[in-house]
Amino acid sequence: MSQAEAVAPKFKITLSRDVIDVAYRLLAVALICIVLSLVSDAFLTTNNLLNVLRQASLVFFMASGLTLVILTGKIDLSIGATVGLSACVAATIIKSTGSPWIGGLAAICIGALVGLGNGLMVTKLRIPSFIATYGMLWVAQGATYYYMSGQSVYGFPPGFRALGSGYLLGIPIPIYLMVVFMLLGNFFTKRTTYGQQIYAIGANSVAGRLSGIPVNSRLNLVFILSGAMAGLASLIYLARLNSAEGDIGETLTLPTIAAVVIGGTSLFGGVGSLFGTFIGGLILTLILNGMNLLSLNANWQPLVTGLIVLLAVWLDMKTRSKTDSN
Amino acid sequence: MKKAILLISILSVAGFTAGPVLADGETVAVFTKNQTNPFFESIRVGATKAAASVGVKVIQYVPIKPDSIPEQLSQVEDAIVKKPNALLFTPVDYKALVPAIEKVTAAGIPVTGLTDKLAGGQIVSFIGAEDYRLGLETAQSLLKAMGGKGNVVALEGVKGAISNTDRMKGFTDALKEFPNVKLVATQPANYQRLQALQVMENIMQTHAQIDGVFAANDAMATGVVEAMSAANRKAFIVGINGSQEAIDLIKGGKMHATGSSDPFMQGCLGMLTTVRALRKMPVKKELMVTPVIIDSVNYKQYDVPVATRSCPKIDDVATN
Numbered sequence: 116m117s118q119a120e121a122v123a124p125k126f127k128i129t130l131s132r133d134v135i136d137v138a139y140r141l142l143a144v145a146l147i148c149i150v151l152s153l154v155s156d157a158f159l160t161t162n163n164l165l166n167v168l169r170q171a172s173l174v175f176f177m178a179s180g181l182t183l184v185i186l187t188g189k190i191d192l193s194i195g196a197t198v199g200l201s202a203c204v205a206a207t208i209i210k211s212t213g214s215p216w217i218g219g220l221a222a223i224c225i226g227a228l229v230g231l232g233n234g235l236m237v238t239k240l241r242i243p244s245f246i247a248t249y250g251m252l253w254v255a256q257g258a259t260y261y262y263m264s265g266q267s268v269y270g271f272p273p274g275f276r277a278l279g280s281g282y283l284l285g286i287p288i289p290i291y292l293m294v295v296f297m298l299l300g301n302f303f304t305k306r307t308t309y310g311q312q313i314y315a316i317g318a319n320s321v322a323g324r325l326s327g328i329p330v331n332s333r334l335n336l337v338f339i340l341s342g343a344m345a346g347l348a349s350l351i352y353l354a355r356l357n358s359a360e361g362d363i364g365e366t367l368t369l370p371t372i373a374a375v376v377i378g379g380t381s382l383f384g385g386v387g388s389l390f391g392t393f394i395g396g397l398i399l400t401l402i403l404n405g406m407n408l409l410s411l412n413a414n415w416q417p418l419v420t421g422l423i424v425l426l427a428v429w430l431d432m433k434t435r436s437k438t439d440s441n
Numbered sequence: 442m443k444k445a446i447l448l449i450s451i452l453s454v455a456g457f458t459a460g461p462v463l464a465d466g467e468t469v470a471v472f473t474k475n476q477t478n479p480f481f482e483s484i485r486v487g488a489t490k491a492a493a494s495v496g497v498k499v500i501q502y503v504p505i506k507p508d509s510i511p512e513q514l515s516q517v518e519d520a521i522v523k524k525p526n527a528l529l530f531t532p533v534d535y536k537a538l539v540p541a542i543e544k545v546t547a548a549g550i551p552v553t554g555l556t557d558k559l560a561g562g563q564i565v566s567f568i569g570a571e572d573y574r575l576g577l578e579t580a581q582s583l584l585k586a587m588g589g590k591g592n593v594v595a596l597e598g599v600k601g602a603i604s605n606t607d608r609m610k611g612f613t614d615a616l617k618e619f620p621n622v623k624l625v626a627t628q629p630a631n632y633q634r635l636q637a638l639q640v641m642e643n644i645m646q647t648h649a650q651i652d653g654v655f656a657a658n659d660a661m662a663t664g665v666v667e668a669m670s671a672a673n674r675k676a677f678i679v680g681i682n683g684s685q686e687a688i689d690l691i692k693g694g695k696m697h698a699t700g701s702s703d704p705f706m707q708g709c710l711g712m713l714t715t716v717r718a719l720r721k722m723p724v725k726k727e728l729m730v731t732p733v734i735i736d737s738v739n740y741k742q743y744d745v746p747v748a749t750r751s752c753p754k755i756d757d758v759a760t761n
Contacts, residue, residue: 158646160646169642173635253505257505260476260507263477264476265478356638360660404646408646
């Protein structure tokens with residue numbers, strides 16, 4: 116009885132702090148949305164908003180696992196290459212066996228294995244994660260190129276394709292998946308011991324170890340999760356694009372890291388959230404959406420993207436320092 | 442164990458373990474940009490087939506990291522040491538590789554240019570295709586299919602890449618011949634499939650009526666096909682490269698056409714020209730492969746594995 120009373124108010128406080136945090140995070144998004152709805156009639160329509168969310172979901176899947184890694188103060192540069200490798204292997208398996216389940220399982224396992232490799236290099240061999248995962252990037256990419264030898268694999272069964280291009284009650288299926296994983300991830304990071312330990316390692320790994328956190332096994336875990344999420348993302352990619360080729364992962368890594376950082380997760384670890392990462396991915400997606408809706412000249416697009424990203428991060432830092440001082 | 446085998450294979454692909462130069466028969470080192478684009482695979486097949494037909498040995502140099510300048514630079518150094526009789530060379534960057542090629546010619550090894558023209562240096566001959574004509578003729582095929590009217594969307598490749606600039610120039614010039622076609626949007630998707638899908642999804646939000654889409658390569662065109670069919674919309678869609686995937690989509694009625702600069706033929710003619718020069722037979726300073734527009738009418742002749750196609754004879758090349 117008295118225990119329950121003691122827990123209840125504490126729960127309330129953390130919840131309201133989360134709510135404030137969310138509200139501030141949404142500020143940059145809201146600002147971009149207001150501007151876009153003023154300049155384009157097509158922006159504020161159900162169709163377009165669902166379209167934006169579906170595009171953001173792919174970024175979220177890749178970025179969510181990466182967020183855990185970055186929360187521990189490490190980095191995973193092999194994300195894109197892992198997506199490419201998982202996608203290509205899964206694609207050939209789905210084509211040859213006709214079973215999306217085996218292919219899907221393979222994609223997630225390969226991702227997890229790559230992640231385990233990253234984790235072991237960091238925890239056992241003591242290689243800094245930047246270098247370990249940079250090396251892994253080339254290994255995974257090289258393996259993919261060798262495996263595909265310049266060919267592409269395409270044409271998957273409709274049941275599998277629904278994972279990426281299907282609808283349920285008028286809403287694209289990847290959006291449901293994103294919500295499910297966001298809730299799961301949020302629970303994992305905020306409400307479990309594992310999650311708290313991940314934050315603690317990022318905040319101060321030495322103190323973490325001294326206080327009895329199994330730092331190495333937690334680090335292995337976040338790298339495995341990062342790889343597995345990349346594997347899952349590769350399935351969404353396949354289902355959406357209906358095709359895989361060796362180079363698909365090449366351009367994915369940097370925007371994924373950007374999504375995490377724009378979402379307010381510190382590269383030094385210990386600070387950040389999965390919801391923030393969702394917002395980060397959403398901002399990047401909205402920028403592309405807006406530029407396409409307005410038919411912005413191709414020459415201006417990189418410049419505009421850069422400026423809006425900087426503005427969003429600045430806004431986030433500005434508001435965050437306010438909540439911190441409160 | 443498996444990993445070790447894989448690593449060795451990767452290294453050999455990159456040419457690090459390529460065999461020693463043998464004294465009998467000429468050896469030609471073939472440089473292409475990457476392992477990932479089937480275009481260069483077709484070039485390699487064409488060059489290899491042509492070489493086999495005239496008793497020439499081939500060393501393939503391909504960067505592991507696609508289009509990597511430092512890797513190709515070191516591969517050129519490697520070739521200078523191995524001293525093949527000639528180089529058949531596609532630069533990963535038309536400016537950055539000029540000094541390296543100057544070194545090759547200084548070492549007494551003749552160079553034939555392939556696909557992308559170098560900004561300088563001495564070459565025996567250049568074999569390639571004009572991206573301008575490819576863009577022009579692919580666009581003409583699209584605009585004709587649209588009946589010379591309606592709304593068209595263009596997806597650009599990598600800004601600043603010459604191939605993109607030339608293809609888009611071809612598209613723009615073709616558009617001038619069809620004054621009743623309205624260009625409603627030109628947006629970049631960097632030759633990438635996923636970007637093309639997303640950009641097309643976005644463009645469809647503002648334009649209710651899209652009758653044709655010009656994509657500057659096939660990867661983007663297939664992204665457009667996915668975006669439009671997911672939204673239950675139809676349009677004439679064209680791409681460039683003549684990839685097998687595009688040919689299959691043309692067969693299935695989902696794409697209108699793909700322009701091909703016939704990489705297999707480029708590989709054949711590149712190798713044969715190189716060998717002709719080595720054997721003191723006359724060669725043209727520049728040989729342009731005629732673009733091929735593959736559509737629902739003629740796709741059958743290109744819907745065969747590249748390896749089953751055959752190269753022209755070495756004696757027929759100069760007049761080709």
